[in-house]
Structures are given as C-alpha cells and as structure tokens.
C-alpha cells in the first residue's frame with residue numbers, strides 16, 4: 001500500500017499557501033509535518049483527506065490491487081482540530097454513529113465501542129454525554145473514532161493537543177501499533193511525539209518544504 005503526493009500546490013482564498021509538495025509513504029510509514037503557525041500543515045492534511053481541492057498536483061492511493069480510483073480520503077481517517085462528536089449524545093451513541101456511518105474498509109476491522117473506550121483508557125464512562133467530559137477526555141474519545149472503523153491511512157491534525165503526558169504516550173502507542181499492522185500515518189504536530197519509523201517534513205509556507213528525520 002502506498003500514499004503519495006505529487007507536486008501539490010494549494011490555495012486558501014487568494015493566497016497560494018504552498019507549491020511543489022511531494023511525498024511517498026508505504027505501509028508502516030509515518031510522516032510528521034512541522035512548521036510555524038500558518039505554514040500550511042492543516043491545509044496539506046485537508047487536501048490529502050479530500051476535504052479541500054488542490055490547486056495543482058495529485059494525491060495517489062495505491063492498494064494491494066494497484067493504483068486505486070478511490071480517492072485517498074476514502075481510505076483515511078481524518079482527525080482535525082475539532083472532535084466531530086455531538087455534545088448532547090452520549091459517548092457510546094457518538095461512537096456507534098461513526099462505527100455504522102464509516103464501516104470497515106477491506107483489510108481490517110474496527111473495535112467495538114467498549115474495546116475502543118478501553119483502548120483510550122476511558123472504559124466505564126461511555127454512558128455520559130460527550131459534552132460533560134473534560135477537554136482531554138473528549139480528545140481521547142475523538143481518537144477512539146479511529147479505532148471503531150478500519151481505515152489504512154490516519155490523517156491527524158495536532159492529535160495530542162489538550163492531552164496530559166499519559167494520554168500522549170497512549171496515543172503514541174496506538175499510532176505505533178497502527179503502523180506495525182501496516183497502516184500509514186500523516187500527522188501535523190508541534191511536539192516530537194516519540195514515534196519510530198518516522199520522517200519529518202518541515203512546511204515553510206510558499207518557500208517550499210525541508211526534509212529531516214525523527215525517531
């Protein structure tokens with residue numbers, strides 16, 4: 001399985017945010033986007049997730065059967081800055097909605113709601129309305145959405161914002177096991193997450209990108 005971007009350029013409003021961004025990720029790889037505020041990290045993630053149209057270039061998802069007609073976004077989970085959960089519904093109702101709505105892609109199967117809650121360290125409170133939870137608890141359950149339906153690609157925008165150190169480690173473990181089972185991760189973060197098998201791409205806005213290595 002491969003996820004690649006070829007010479008992507010993206011515009012927000014009137015402004016060209018970046019040009020000539022390319023990468024190629026295989027099963028088990030992670031690419032971390034770094035760079036100052038406003039350098040285009042979220043914009044690039046949204047383009048790859050299919051939520052924003054690129055100005056130029058293309059994103060290609062290749063599965064075991066070869067280059068797929070399916071947009072990469074359909075093979076991806078996208079965890080944005082917002083948690084994409086309804087405050088009035090319970091955690092269990094929110095996760096059940098996502099599990100049914102997303103379904104599993106071929107190649108894997110999602111956890112049930114209790115297993116996913118346990119995996120994010122919050123078993124026993126799924127009966128509570130999502131809106132009652134602390135910011136960190138909400139972020140953990142937003143992450144649990146990734147576990148209830150299988151997607152080979154995880155696109156994560158500042159996944160560990162609002163988290164304590166224990167939750168940071170827990171997310172790193174969940175991301176690592178996704179990589180170990182052949183998944184691909186593309187994430188924007190300001191913190192070194194401590195992942196292994198990771199490349200870094202530093203976004204520098206319209207000036208281009210720089211490559212480095214972490215982990």
Ligand SMILES: Nc1ncnc2c1ncn2[C@@H]1O[C@H](COP(=O)(O)OP(=O)(O)OP(=O)(O)O)[C@@H](O)[C@H]1O
Pocket residue numbers: 012013014017035036037038039040041042043044188203
């Ligand atoms: N809806 C929009 N309309 C116009 N410009 C936008 C829009 N959203 C973002 N931008 C601009 O695009 C640029 C890139 O924003 P983006 O959110 O991709 O940066 P980022 O690197 O993710 O920043 P941060 O680290 O602050 O999250 C910024 O200059 C921002 O002001």
